[in-house]
Amino acid sequence: MFSLLRTTLVPHLPASVRFRSQLAPRQVQHVKRHKGRVPIPIGGSTKGTTLAYGEWGIRIKGMGVRFSAKQLTTAEEVIKRKIKVVKGAKVYLRVFPDIPVCIKGNETRMGKGKGTFEFWATRVPTGRVIFEIGGTPIREELAREALRQAADKLPTIMEFITRSTPPRLGNLVLQPEPSTDQPSSSTQTAET
Numbered sequence: 001m002f003s004l005l006r007t008t009l010v011p012h013l014p015a016s017v018r019f020r021s022q023l024a025p026r027q028v029q030h031v032k033r034h035k036g037r038v039p040i041p042i043g044g045s046t047k048g049t050t051l052a053y054g055e056w057g058i059r060i061k062g063m064g065v066r067f068s069a070k071q072l073t074t075a076e077e078v079i080k081r082k083i084k085v086v087k088g089a090k091v092y093l094r095v096f097p098d099i100p101v102c103i104k105g106n107e108t109r110m111g112k113g114k115g116t117f118e119f120w121a122t123r124v125p126t127g128r129v130i131f132e133i134g135g136t137p138i139r140e141e142l143a144r145e146a147l148r149q150a151a152d153k154l155p156t157i158m159e160f161i162t163r164s165t166p167p168r169l170g171n172l173v174l175q176p177e178p179s180t181d182q183p184s185s186s187t188q189t190a191e192t
Contacts, residue, residue, distance in 0.1 A: 054134025
């Protein structure tokens with residue numbers, strides 16, 4: 001009888017509440033996860049190093065880093081505040097914090113399990129685009145200033161990129177090969 005009343009009166013609440021202003025995944029299978037390392041791009045893929053949605057953007061120029069949800073939210077608010085004078089301008093966030101970070105208290109003895117959940121984070125390698133600005137045409141000076149202020153809020157060195165910026169592979173900037181329509185000198189000698 002009492003168990004029936006308890007299940008009908010007390011609704012089941014999730015372990016952590018996801019607020020509207022907070023960047024966090026809707027559902028996770030395991031709340032505690034291994035620490036992991038920031039990936040180093042050595043395979044040759046340039047995915048995520050060029051603009052996809054906007055006209056202007058910033059990408060990581062320094063070492064790869066782990067961003068917290070709070071850092072990304074703060075930087076996004078700075079960009080939105082700066083470009084709100086342009087009607088229809090949009091901010092695109094290209095990374096999402098989906099890694100739970102658990103921290104044990106200071107001066108805690110060894111053992112007794114993993115620490116409690118603290119915040120959401122994401123690991124971002126060198127060369128990955130973080131923010132893009134687009135939607136309507138925006139002056140380059142305004143976009144540069146907004147993205148510079150956002151980059152100041154993030155814990156690594158960023159670079160300003162445009163649609164014509166070449167992709168990046170780690171610390172290497174990949175320049176497109178110049179196409180030559182003239183036949184090479186070796187093929188000319190073979191014909192004669």
